[in-house]
Amino acid sequence: MAENDSVLAAARVWRGAPMALATVVSTWGSAPRPKGSHMLVHADGRFEGSVSGGCVEGDILDTAAKVIAGAPFAVKTYGVADASAWEVGLPCGGEISVMVQPVSAEGFDPELFDRIAEARGQGRALTVTTDMATGHSDLRPVEAGEVFVNRYAPPRRLLIVGAVQIAQSLVPLARTLGIETVVIDPRGRFLTEERFPDTILDDRWPDEAIAAYAPGPATAVVTLSHDTKIDDPALIAALNGGAGYVGALGSRRSHAARRERLAEAGMTPEQIDRIDGPVGIDIGAIGPSEIALSVAAAVVKAFRDQD
Incomplete structure (x- = not known):
């Protein structure tokens, strides 16, 4: 543990x-x-x-x-x-x-x-x-x-796709919870050590990066970029790799559109149903820090459900 x-x-x-x-x-x-x-x-x-x-x-x-x-x-x-x-x-x-x-x-x-x-x-x-x-x-x-x-059990790991403001709050939360965290984003202006000090940063395209980390039951993948060119390949790689938890930021309407895109990309309904979207436990979160808290809680719950 x-x-x-x-x-x-x-x-x-x-x-x-x-x-x-x-x-x-x-x-x-x-x-x-x-x-x-x-x-x-x-x-x-x-x-x-x-x-x-x-x-x-x-x-x-x-x-x-x-x-x-x-x-x-x-x-x-x-x-x-x-x-x-x-x-x-x-x-x-x-x-x-x-x-x-x-x-x-x-x-x-x-x-x-x-x-x-x-x-x-x-x-x-x-x-x-x-x-x-x-x-x-x-x-x-x-x-x-x-x-x-x-x-x-193997160490728990969180792969965050999208070096956005929510990620800046989520990284220290995950670290406090003993979860090894990686921030993935091919956009160099977002992915900087200044914005994410003392954090593992990966500038590869998310599908390549996630596949390299070989996600299993002890790995959570959360997409936060709001860019379908970044988030969708990450979700496909996470689902195909068997990540223990897969979450995606966005509204219910955007998640419905996401489901259609992933189905067109060849994902099965069973795979798509594994996505927690909108990501996080509903705590009425407002702002990046509270959203990060709801995401961290969902990740912890998913890991605990496996224990």
Whole structure:
């Protein structure tokens, strides 16, 4: 999941140091973090990630310090029914179980971080299985006993077609959400580093660019240029490539005309129906920033629906 990106990055930076990995292995009710969420703890007390949004992190840090010092892996359960609920529980409701294991050959092997990074770099998901009797994690399935299975999806990516004002607001929003973002526009006057600082810029024609990025379920494509010569080829490439989400800016009237053009270009009704048009969740948005917010929400929802 995207929320673990910072943990995977920290694992690379801290490689070789004694560490412990905390993982949410079960949830009930209004638990603040989903199963599979990680918190990586360094021997010097630094940590990255979260397993509860702050409710139980203090107790997990204490447990992690013991595991790093040689104590066996542990599974801690927290909920409002606990006597210490307001100290190390979940006063917001719900219940979670958190596994704390050493980052070692006996627990979560450090090499697994490399394998996860390699798979994500290739756009592939990777599944890691943990034997809950021993706390040992492996890529091979555990044949008997209680196990926890964590799936590491490829990084989420957003391809924005059209370096327009809405895109200027959408890029930082997507970045905050942990979504890798690329702005595609063959118009040099629009696509500048000044307008999109610290952003991947691609000046190829959208159909060529999108095909090169090989969009899959973890890729969203949004067309914003309002220029049919730019947007239509992008939509065709996104639909043919199997992008997880495809959205197009425009009114209902313009979308109806777009459907006709795409049908004439050979797109099937089923493919065209996949386009979210007008793009975004209806929040009554006015202005570029609010429209960007509605688009970002639609992208996140599409990704969540795949989880």
